[in-house]
Amino acid sequence: MxxxxxxxxxxxxxxxxxxxxxxxxxxxxxxxxxxxxxxxxxxxxxxxxxxxxxxxxxxxxxxxxxxxxxxxxxxxxxxxxxxxxxxxxxxxxxxxxxxxxxxxxxxxxNNRPDMDPAEHDAALQRGLLRYCPICDGYEVTDKRVGVIGTGDHGMREAIFLRGFTPDITLIAPGAAHELDDACRAKLDEAGIVHVDGPCTPIRIAGDRIAVETPAGPLTFDSIYPALGxxxxxxxxxxxxxxxxxxxxxxxxxxxxxxxxxxxxxxxxxxxxxxxxxxxxxxxxxxxxxxxxxxxxxxxxx
Known part of the structure; x- marks a missing residue:
């Protein structure tokens, strides 16, 4: 034994x-x-x-x-x-x-976004997709960042990243955002844009990462999935x-x-x-x- x-x-x-x-x-x-x-x-x-x-x-x-x-x-x-x-x-x-x-x-x-597995892994290795803002938020300082998430959890991750860059967009993974008035007020006060989903496909676009949304395509330097x-x-x-x-x-x-x-x-x-x-x-x-x-x-x- x-x-x-x-x-x-x-x-x-x-x-x-x-x-x-x-x-x-x-x-x-x-x-x-x-x-x-x-x-x-x-x-x-x-x-x-x-x-x-x-x-x-x-x-x-x-x-x-x-x-x-x-x-x-x-x-x-x-x-x-x-x-x-x-x-x-x-x-x-x-x-x-x-x-x-x-x-x-x-x-x-980690719960992954709806993304081709090979594309996901390639984006992760290139820093286009990131999962830990505590670990690597410094690396997106003053860059354009997307956060895939909604509700209180998505809001809190977007607010955390606001300490590294002023350019943050919170995108709902499904259809409409599930944000109560308090969440929306905090996002608005921080200057964080919130866009309804779905956010697919997600793909590498040159040296950036692109997301299709009902409002049109969006491109970012990095995306953080906040999906639990x-x-x-x-x-x-x-x-x-x-x-x-x-x-x-x-x-x-x-x-x-x-x-x-x-x-x-x-x-x-x-x-x-x-x-x-x-x-x-x-x-x-x-x-x-x-x-x-x-x-x-x-x-x-």
């Missing part, structure tokens, strides 16, 4: 793997290969990389560091977490792995862990879920969806796991 099974090899999972292996604990790391961090062409707000770093390169370096201390990553999808006496049974297809503790670091999946995300918490929820209405796992200040021995860190937990935040949560979770296991059985060399 392993000391800990980590599910997910994004920034949170790999940070935990580094900590736990350096605590001389036995771990297994399962990953289905879909970390959101891998989609980042180049992040410039992650400390320690003045020239920026691609998400794939950051993950490569973190995995290399974890492997240096004995961690191994297995490309496999975990299908269930089952609490049992003394720990957990973790199911991977028709196999079962056993561990004293489990750390869930499965993250979230799917929280990948179903494994923990199915095991009985508490989660918020939108699916974020509820944890205490030590990253403990409501199930003893089951921890969670990163974007799957409610909080700031940032690499640095995920890594910090993973460090807290890993240290708490180590101390919990030491209470059960002394850890000595």
């Amino acid at each position: 392993d000391d800990c099974i980590i599910i997910g090899a994004g920034p949170a999972g790999l940070t935990a793997a580094i900590y736990l292996t350096r605590f001389h604990l036995s771990i297994r790391l399962f990953d289905c290969g879909s970390s959101r961090a891998a989609l980042i062409p180049c992040t410039h707000n992650h400390a320690g990389y003045p020239a920026g770093v691609a998400g794939t390169e950051l993950l490569r370096l973190m995995l290399e560091q974890a492997e240096k201390y004995g961690a191994t990553r297995e490309q496999a999808e975990v299908t269930a977490i089952v609490p049992v006496a003394g720990g957990f049974d973790v199911q991977i297809g028709d196999r079962t792995a056993k561990a004293r503790t489990v750390l869930l670091a499965t993250g979230v999946v 995300s799917v929280i990948r918490s179903k494994l923990a929820v199915a095991a009985g862990a508490n989660a918020s209405q939108d699916g974020c796992l509820e944890v205490d200040e030590h990253q403990r879920t409501s199930i003893p021995g089951l921890f969670a860190a990163g974007d799957v937990v409610k909080g700031l969806d940032q690499i640095s935040h995920a890594m910090g949560e993973a460090g807290v979770a890993a240290t708490t796991i180590r101390n919990l296991l030491a209470e059960q059985r002394p850890i000595r060399r």
Whole structure:
């Protein structure tokens, strides 16, 4: 039986793997290969990389560091977490792995706009399509920016981006905008244009990105989809862990879920969806796991 099974090899999972292996604990790391961090062409707000770093390169370096201390990553999808006496049974297809503790670091999946997948990925790599204004709003400073979204969530993202550029247009993904009077007043006060949808097709147009709307075609330097995300918490929820209405796992200040021995860190937990935040949560979770296991059985060399 392993000391800990980590599910997910994004920034949170790999940070935990580094900590736990350096605590001389036995771990297994399962990953289905879909970390959101891998989609980042180049992040410039992650400390320690003045020239920026691609998400794939950051993950490569973190995995290399974890492997240096004995961690191994297995490309496999975990299908269930089952609490049992003394720990957990973790199911991977028709196999079962056993561990004293489990750390869930499965993250979230962005809801994408209605767009050809190949065109979407090409636009993402070129910075024509962006998902995180906290991460890269600086890169659209004083540029023409479109936000696809509506309601309070779309309004708040457009207002946030207004801190980087005066040229913002909020486009409804469906038909008419779902904006109440308060949302419209805030948009108008900020000088943000709001246009009804649908906004399709969305396509690359030279060095810009173009959107068709009922009001006519619009072109932008970058577009931010503000369409929410799917929280990948179903494994923990199915095991009985508490989660918020939108699916974020509820944890205490030590990253403990409501199930003893089951921890969670990163974007799957409610909080700031940032690499640095995920890594910090993973460090807290890993240290708490180590101390919990030491209470059960002394850890000595």
